[in-house]
Amino acid sequence: MDAAGGGGWGPIGTPALLASNRLEARKVVGSIDTSEFVVAAGASAGFLFALSLREIGLGVVAALLVAGVIAAPIAAYVVRILPPALLGTAVGGLIMITNAQTLGKAIGVPDGALPVAYAAIALVWAAALASSISLVRSRRPAMMAAR
Numbered sequence: 001m002d003a004a005g006g007g008g009w010g011p012i013g014t015p016a017l018l019a020s021n022r023l024e025a026r027k028v029v030g031s032i033d034t035s036e037f038v039v040a041a042g043a044s045a046g047f048l049f050a051l052s053l054r055e056i057g058l059g060v061v062a063a064l065l066v067a068g069v070i071a072a073p074i075a076a077y078v079v080r081i082l083p084p085a086l087l088g089t090a091v092g093g094l095i096m097i098t099n100a101q102t103l104g105k106a107i108g109v110p111d112g113a114l115p116v117a118y119a120a121i122a123l124v125w126a127a128a129l130a131s132s133i134s135l136v137r138s139r140r141p142a143m144m145a146a147r
Contacts, residue, residue: 010032010033010036011099013032013035014028014032014088014091015088015091015092015095017032018087018091019084019085019089019092021084021085024084025079025080025082025084028084029075029076033072083136085135085136086132086136089125089128090132093121093125093128093129096121097118097121097122097125100117100118100121
C-alpha cells in the first residue's frame with residue numbers, strides 16, 4: 001500500500017492500532033514511526049540506486065526534513081493529550097480526505113463528481129468524530145472515578 005498510494009505503515013497502521021485500544025497512543029505512534037523510518041530508508045536506497053542524484057530535488061528533500069523535525073514534537077504532544085479513540089477517528093478521516101482524489105481517479109470517478117465524494121466523506125467523518133467525542137465523554141466519569 002505504501003508504494004501504490006502512500007498509504008502504508010502510517011496511514012493504515014496508525015488508525016487501526018489506535019482503534020484497537022490495545023496499545024497506548026504514544027507506543028502506537030512510536031512503533032509506526034520506527035517502522036516508517038525503516039520502510040523510508042529502504043525505499044530511499046532503492047530510489048538512489050535507480051536514479052542519479054541530479055534527478056532528486058535537494059530543496060524538496062531539505063524541506064521534508066525540516067517539516068519532519070518541526071512536526072515530530074507537535075505530534076508527540078497531540079498524541080499525549082487526545083484520547084486514542086478520538087485520535088484514530090481524526091487521523092482516519094484526514095487520510096480519507098487527502099486520498100479521495102487519488103482513489104476517485106483510480107476507480108474512474110468523473111472530476112465533476114469528486115466534490116460530492118468529498119462532501120460525503122466529510123459528513124461521514126463529522127458523524128464519526130461526533131460519535132468518538134460522545135464515547136470519550138461518556139467514558140470520562142468512569143476514568144476519573146478509577147483514578
